[in-house]
Amino acid sequence: MRSAVLLGLLVGLASAQCGNSLGPWQRGADIPLTHIESAAVSLDNRLYVIGGFYTTDLQATPQVHIYDAETNTWSRGADAPVSKSHAQAAAWKRSNLDPAPSKVGRSIFTAAGYLGQHPGPASNQVWRYDTIDDAWERYADLPVNRSAGGLVVDSRDRLHYISGLIDRNNDSGLHWYLDLRSNDSQWMSFKTPVPRGHFPAVLFGDYIYVPGGVTGHDNEPLVEQDVFHRFDIYNETWSTLQSLPFPRSHAEAVTFFVNNRLLQIAGRNKNPGYPGVLNSIAEYDVSSDSWQYLRSLPNTLTAPAGGFFSDITFNNVKGDYLVVTTGGIDYNIPQQVTWISKVEWNCTTPIPLDPYYRTEVRTLGTMSDSSSTSTALTTSEGVTRSSSATSVTKSQTNSVSSKNVVSSTADNEGSNEVSGSVVACASLSLLLLFSLFV
Ligand SMILES: *[C@@H]1O[C@H](CO)[C@@H](O)[C@H](O)[C@H]1NC(C)=O
Ligand SMILES: *[C@@H]1O[C@H](CO)[C@@H](O)[C@H](O)[C@H]1NC(C)=O
Ligand SMILES: *[C@@H]1O[C@H](CO)[C@@H](O)[C@H](O)[C@H]1NC(C)=O
Numbered sequence: 045m046r047s048a049v050l051l052g053l054l055v056g057l058a059s060a061q062c063g064n065s066l067g068p069w070q071r072g073a074d075i076p077l078t079h080i081e082s083a084a085v086s087l088d089n090r091l092y093v094i095g096g097f098y099t100t101d102l103q104a105t106p107q108v109h110i111y112d113a114e115t116n117t118w119s120r121g122a123d124a125p126v127s128k129s130h131a132q133a134a135a136w137k138r139s140n141l142d143p144a145p146s147k148v149g150r151s152i153f154t155a156a157g158y159l160g161q162h163p164g165p166a167s168n169q170v171w172r173y174d175t176i177d178d179a180w181e182r183y184a185d186l187p188v189n190r191s192a193g194g195l196v197v198d199s200r201d202r203l204h205y206i207s208g209l210i211d212r213n214n215d216s217g218l219h220w221y222l223d224l225r226s227n228d229s230q231w232m233s234f235k236t237p238v239p240r241g242h243f244p245a246v247l248f249g250d251y252i253y254v255p256g257g258v259t260g261h262d263n264e265p266l267v268e269q270d271v272f273h274r275f276d277i278y279n280e281t282w283s284t285l286q287s288l289p290f291p292r293s294h295a296e297a298v299t300f301f302v303n304n305r306l307l308q309i310a311g312r313n314k315n316p317g318y319p320g321v322l323n324s325i326a327e328y329d330v331s332s333d334s335w336q337y338l339r340s341l342p343n344t345l346t347a348p349a350g351g352f353f354s355d356i357t358f359n360n361v362k363g364d365y366l367v368v369t370t371g372g373i374d375y376n377i378p379q380q381v382t383w384i385s386k387v388e389w390n391c392t393t394p395i396p397l398d399p400y401y402r403t404e405v406r407t408l409g410t411m412s413d414s415s416s417t418s419t420a421l422t423t424s425e426g427v428t429r430s431s432s433a434t435s436v437t438k439s440q441t442n443s444v445s446s447k448n449v450v451s452s453t454a455d456n457e458g459s460n461e462v463s464g465s466v467v468a469c470a471s472l473s474l475l476l477l478f479s480l481f482v
């Protein structure tokens with residue numbers, strides 16, 4: 045145990061020297077229409093920007109704009125069937141199950157969101173955009189109206205809709221999922237550890253990562269969140285990870301893995317003491333459960349869209365590039381500039397610290413054995429779970445037919461998550477202290 049902790053600490057410290065290194069920000073092609081709080085996701089070498097607000101009085105557009113990272117050009121996709129904001133996009137990129145469904149590798153889902161001009165009502169519509177056919181298809185509605193929740197497809201072919209707002213103010217403590225392998229599957233639900241909205245949901249390996257977000261929405265006080273959780277898609281439990289360097293929301297479509305590190309780009313932190321819209325970029329290392337900063341964006345952006353594209357050529361230089369576009373320089377001031385930066389893995393140059401808020405790098409360094417340091421926030425409170433979590437293995441195809449669909453009345457907010465993160469925090473600190481004195 046001691047050596048494991050020490051090793052974890054050493055790995056944590058050593059890896060703090062390495063990370064992605066971002067080159068100077070360059071201008072790419074402007075997006076033809078401004079968007080804020082759009083749904084956006086990348087698939088292959090394209091970034092799909094779908095809907096969102098496009099005027100300062102916050103009207104929503106159905107337009108779809110597609111950035112081709114190989115050519116630095118934009119094209120139009122078929123308009124979305126409804127105009128909405130506060131919906132996320134999720135690409136069905138891969139399946140670990142055989143046979144892989146035919147729609148894998150070409151499908152982008154959007155779910156729920158606020159309809160029409162601000163302040164629109166929350167909705168339950170789920171749509172699939174086919175990137176090959178350039179066509180939209182209606183999918184199984186969510187059983188409830190939602191907005192600003194996390195959306196992701198896992199490698200077991202399940203679409204997850206995590207937490208989000210039930211109306212314009214109240215956050216949900218449920219996590220819905222739909223088995224995409226069957227035509228007639230129904231949405232099922234788990235409990236989620238911290239009800240909140242405006243956070244991303246990102247699949248990496250066997251986990252869904254959900255950093256940050258904000259509680260509340262139209263009504264003050266909003267509380268921006270620095271909590272960070274991940275969901276194990278096989279044993280179906282949530283655990284708590286190292287908190288963000290500072291609270292961050294509105295970075296849903298600009299949070300993704302780059303060279304095994306999770307990047308969170310720009311977004312918003314309106315908590316007291318912070319100036320609101322951010323240009324900061326934070327990088328999370330799963331192996332050491334720690335955060336550090338990368339070169340900031342040239343300007344602040346709330347709710348932009350972006351992607352990471354490997355092995356493309358920009359301005360005649362081949363490499364891996366980060367692309368960030370659209371979003372608002374303030375909450376209702378959308379912009380059209382596309383920023384591009386070359387990404388390199390670098391273990392020798394100190395990572396430039398974010399100039400905006402903090403100068404320290406937060407490292408706790410022991411997360412490689414997350415089972416001993418994190419508090420698993422299980423879904424045991426009678427919500428749909430009929431089989432034991434540990435019985436689900438990678439070789440089994442999951443059947444949800446034996447589970448019951450939960451009605452929206454079960455949508456009470458979990459209350460044990462606060463103590464959960466406190467315990468996790470305390471145990472991490474204790475471990476760190478302990479390892480210092482070994
Ligand atoms: C969802 O919202 C619509 C109005 O936009 C309303 O008609 C409908 O009843 C709501 N559905 C649920 C399940 O609350
Ligand atoms: C699902 O529906 C499609 C048509 O929408 C059909 O081609 C396919 O065979 C169906 N699959 C199953 C498993 O029923
Ligand atoms: C990586 O580190 C080397 C050596 O310090 C430095 O010359 C190079 O510019 C760095 N690369 C980037 C992209 O920062």
Ligand SMILES: *[C@@H]1O[C@H](CO)[C@@H](O)[C@H](O)[C@H]1NC(C)=O
Pocket residue numbers: 276279280281283414415416418420433434
């Ligand atoms: C599920 O996996 C996580 C790691 O992802 C682990 O911490 C937890 O103990 C596991 N829970 C169960 C019930 O197996």
Ligand SMILES: CC(=O)N[C@H]1CO[C@H](CO)[C@@H](O)[C@@H]1O
Pocket residue numbers: 213214263
């Ligand atoms: C359904 C529900 O919980 N509604 C609450 C949402 O939040 C407002 C305050 O912002 C409460 O007044 C509602 O009761």
